Amino acid sequence: MNDNLTAERATFVTHLECSLTGERYAADQLHNLSRAGRPLLVRYDLDSVRAALPRDTLAARATDLWRWRELLPVRRTANVVSLGEIETPLIPIARSGGATVWVKDEGRLPTGSFKARGLVMAVAMAKELGVTRIAMPTNGNAGAALAAYATRVGIETIVFCPEDTPEVNVREIAAQGARVWRVNGLIDDCGAIVGKGAAEGRWFDFSTLKEPYRIEGKKTMGLELAAQLGWRLPQAIFYPTGGGTGLIGMWKAFDELERLGWIGSERPRMYAVQASGCAPIVRAFEAGEEHAERWEDAHTVAAGIRVPRAVGDFLILRAVRESGGKALAVGDPAILAAVDACARQDGLLLCPEGGATLAAYHQALRDGEVDEDDEVVLFNCATGLKYPLPPAEQRLDRHGAIDFDRL
Amino acid sequence: MNDNLTAERATFVTHLECSLTGERYAADQLHNLSRAGRPLLVRYDLDSVRAALPRDTLAARATDLWRWRELLPVRRTANVVSLGEIETPLIPIARSGGATVWVKDEGRLPTGSFKARGLVMAVAMAKELGVTRIAMPTNGNAGAALAAYATRVGIETIVFCPEDTPEVNVREIAAQGARVWRVNGLIDDCGAIVGKGAAEGRWFDFSTLKEPYRIEGKKTMGLELAAQLGWRLPQAIFYPTGGGTGLIGMWKAFDELERLGWIGSERPRMYAVQASGCAPIVRAFEAGEEHAERWEDAHTVAAGIRVPRAVGDFLILRAVRESGGKALAVGDPAILAAVDACARQDGLLLCPEGGATLAAYHQALRDGEVDEDDEVVLFNCATGLKYPLPPAEQRLDRHGAIDFDRL
Structure with a gap:
């Protein structure tokens, strides 16, 4: 079987930094945006990665997302979560x-x-850092990915989506164990509700780029x-x-x-x-x-x-x-x-x-x-x-005379 | 890039045989069922495969379906068709x-x-053997796979499905370039129409197991x-x-x-x-x-x-x-x-x-x-x-007072 999910591997995160100001933040702690209100970026000791991981070693591994472990933030293999993140063709x-x-x-x-790529990592880190309740605004697919991974690691999730989000997305989110609310607004209106709840300490805010x-x-x-x-x-x-x-x-x-x-x-x-x-x-x-x-x-x-x-x-x-x-x-x-x-x-x-x-x-x-x-x-x-596809109705009566020339 | 799709590789089909009687049929010719009305099975010179292909050679290839080429019937690499048949997790x-x-x-x-596995092979062989028009009965997914691959190689397709086939399947088949008919019956009723047209020489019959x-x-x-x-x-x-x-x-x-x-x-x-x-x-x-x-x-x-x-x-x-x-x-x-x-x-x-x-x-x-x-x-x-998922309606008015305790 694929040992990317089970092998203990060295990790190389040194710190996080504000994408605007470069201000440093400690790794292995919960963060949302920087003090400047901007996304945080994860930094690695790439010289040590270079020494520890020859490119050919990487290339010989199974091709799923977790093969990149040395360039990813999850420290403990026990926190790796997976639903089969294959290399996409x-x-x-x-x-x-x-x-x-x-x-x-x-x-x-x-x-x-592709939301699965971001959410598998964010949920694994949420698990690593002890988060128990997550909320997120979504146009559909991110919410579905969050619900699936959070359910798999036992984290409670509440998802807010615009009222005209496709029905299949909303149902998928709920089927995978999240609570989902349709809001009469757009995604940033949903984000405002998530932000308000987070400020009150009700949940961790998983909005795009608001966690690192x-x-x-x-x-x-x-x-x-x-x-x-x-x-x-x-x-x-x-x-x-x-x-x-x-x-x-x-x-x-x-x-x-x-x-x-x-x-x-x-x-x-x-x-x-x-x-x-x-x-x-x-x-x-x-x-x-x-x-x-x-x-x-x-x-x-x-x-x-x-x-x-x-x-x-x-x-x-x-x-x-x-x-x-x-x-x-x-x-x-x-x-x-x-x-x-x-x-x-x-x-x-x-x-x-x-x-x-x-x-x-x-x-x-x-x-x-x-x-x-x-x-x-x-x-x-x-x-x-x-997504909705255009209708394609053509009906044939098997009891009638079939005109094969027009099929 | 993945050379499973482009490398010339030796092929080892020797013949086909009736799954009931063992009667032999020539390879590299169009066949439907055997004279006994049963599926034909493809046979390989496995001793030669064993000599030509060490297991480790196979294991070192990219993991998609076409890595098994020596155990598959397609002779000419130019007939290989692909939409990215990844190894499923x-x-x-x-x-x-x-x-x-x-x-x-x-x-x-x-x-x-999984219908893609069967249809990618059947369509590649249809191309190899000069088929230009295919008909098939389907409960939905096989028709979608046929449409996609046949479109990709330029073969015309007509698909018949039971009238209560899920809408998404019917639309997907049509979007991918096939003509699709809903029939008031079940899949074997659809199969009867396909069989009748095939008997009249209107198309090649792609029903389950009716091509090898x-x-x-x-x-x-x-x-x-x-x-x-x-x-x-x-x-x-x-x-x-x-x-x-x-x-x-x-x-x-x-x-x-x-x-x-x-x-x-x-x-x-x-x-x-x-x-x-x-x-x-x-x-x-x-x-x-x-x-x-x-x-x-x-x-x-x-x-x-x-x-x-x-x-x-x-x-x-x-x-x-x-x-x-x-x-x-x-x-x-x-x-x-x-x-x-x-x-x-x-x-x-x-x-x-x-x-x-x-x-x-x-x-x-x-x-x-x-x-x-x-x-x-x-x-x-x-x-x-x-497939239809159960509804999950919960609505929230962003202009109203939000009771965070009930979210």
């Missing part, structure tokens, strides 16, 4: 994308989305991609960007890999993809701002990226700019057309947020941002099966 | 199952079900399980049994692995799990029959195992009996209770057919069929997200 989409376009299909993770460990789980997307590609990176990454944890996490991962000597200094151009109906990062990118203002009247079919305000806005913008990439917005019709094209031409059903990355890729191609022979990875962040 | 369910109970989570495969290659894809469940467990097998396997391709395939896989010298002669007890409302194999097993009669008025929440008549009935019954296992029926309430318990206690959402295996395990435990310390693998054949 890279799937070529030659017809709807192009000859050098791959989809990284994150819908294969537990609970059907989801980003460490999400960074495994970047670690995994490098390993899958033989320790190099693609020329461009298109990433559906709501809270942006994954984009920030991948950027951090690439830096850690370079400091380990496992990859060189080349980086992909990072494209943060948003929906035209909710594009605060795009607006800030285009205006040359460091921070993004709240987007009012947010609306899009891609509910996962309907995030009006991101607490890690400056980290997203910084990574995109450093990479030579861009923040891009695509409209709902282009998103739906991309989902349809990928399923109908390549047999791969994307979620709307994944469809947004394909639409954005074609837009970037038209604008000359990417070339046709650039190696490109699109992130499909969840299984397309969680 | 084994997930412990200590609370709702027991300390030695694992779920093999087949819902992580392309299109969210789905079973070769499904047998990878057995190959994979042996590799995951370090070249040994569990004491018992609980398998949700409709057409039974997977159970037959695993039994064939274990035989091939033993003849390669990769495992010994020990076998798991195979438990064929059906629903009380559609249990033709259980009835035949208990009556000591070799074949199973059609089950009238079939009904169960576990639509995937609502198969009134299985063309491979005698192969299922033979494998179960040889293994010292049993065919077991469980009622819908027990199925739903098992799905609920596994999600609520272990954070793992099973499909109803997967729930049936958990319910059957507990029944077998009560009956003394299995011991508490037996190593047991349950097959969860599809993602639970494709």
Whole structure:
């Protein structure tokens, strides 16, 4: 069996630091945001990792997320929790994308989305640090991942979601043992309720980037991609960007890999993809701002990226700019057309947020941002099966005369 | 990248043979059933495989389904098709199952079900043998897998499903480029329409076991399980049994692995799990029959195992009996209770057919069929997200006074 889950392994966290000011915080203690109100980043003794873990040792392990243990914060193996965090496949989409376009299909993770990466880590750390009650705002998938992992380690969870969250998400969260509330507002309204309860000491606040460990789980997307590609990176990454944890996490991962000597200094151009109906990062990118203002009247079919305000806005913008990439917005019709094209031409059903990355890729191609022979990875962040598909009614009466020519 | 999909590898198919009479059929030609009206089995030159492929060579490859190439029928690498057929994880369910109970989570495969294993192989062989038009009856998941792979290789597909097939399945099939018809009947009524069209030369018949290659894809469940467990097998396997391709395939896989010298002669007890409302194999097993009669008025929440008549009935019954296992029926309430318990206690959402295996395990435990310390693998054949979950309505008004004590 896979010993990534059971082997005792050395850990290398030295401290945490404020992503804005660099102020240091002690490891192995509960934290939310820094005193400056910004996300905390976990720092490792990478020189010691480099000495302790040859790249080939890592490459010989089973390929699931926990193989990266030396670059993850969990100290005690007993706190490792798992529902089978497999390495997600890279799937070529030659017809709807192009000859050098791959989809990284994150819908294969537990609970059907990439949220599992962040939440498996955050829940393991919550267990390690003695948390017994967690609350979180969610557009759906993060809540489902939280519920599954928290249930598995016996932590109580309360989840708040916008009232129009898809029914399947709400039911999945409840089935997996969380209490779930629909709120007449958007995700940041839900976040305000979570914050209020946390301030009263009722629960620990698990909002995106308000605890330091989801980003460490999400960074495994970047670690995994490098390993899958033989320790190099693609020329461009298109990433559906709501809270942006994954984009920030991948950027951090690439830096850690370079400091380990496992990859060189080349980086992909990072494209943060948003929906035209909710594009605060795009607006800030285009205006040359460091921070993004709240987007009012947010609306899009891609509910996962309907995030009006991101607490890690400056980290997203910084990574995109450093990479030579861009923040891009695509409209709902282009998103739906991309989902349809990928399923109908390549047999791969994307979620709307994944469809947004394909639409954005074609837009970037038209604008000359990417070339046709650039190696490109699109992130499909969840299984397309969680989202409403168009109806397809055709009925046949087996007792009647069947006209085989029209079937 | 994964070279299982691109490397030229030796192939070892010698011929096909009738599963009832042993009559030989030529490889590399299109076949449906044998002249005796029974499934054809693919045979390999296993001595040559043994000489050509050391077990350690196999174990060093990427872990997806195509690593088993020397034990699969596809001759030309150009006909390999893939949507990322990952090795599915084994997930412990200590609370709702027991300390030695694992779920093999087949819902992580392309299109969210184990049907991908059979259809990826059958479609690759259809491509290899020049098929241009396929029809198939389905309870949902097989049709979705067929649509995805056939679309990917440019084969036209027509799918027929019972009228009460879940909407998500029907829409998924259509979205992935197949034409899909709802028929007022059960799966064997759909099969009759497919058979009639095939007899008229309108399409190739892809019904369960009516073409020889789905079973070769499904047998990878057995190959994979042996590799995951370090070249040994569990004491018992609980398998949700409709057409039974997977159970037959695993039994064939274990035989091939033993003849390669990769495992010994020990076998798991195979438990064929059906629903009380559609249990033709259980009835035949208990009556000591070799074949199973059609089950009238079939009904169960576990639509995937609502198969009134299985063309491979005698192969299922033979494998179960040889293994010292049993065919077991469980009622819908027990199925739903098992799905609920596994999600609520272990954070793992099973499909109803997967729930049936958990319910059957507990029944077998009560009956003394299995011991508490037996190593047991349950097959969860599809993602639970494709099936209706119970409602979970709780609403909160963010403008009102929030009573945090009742959240």
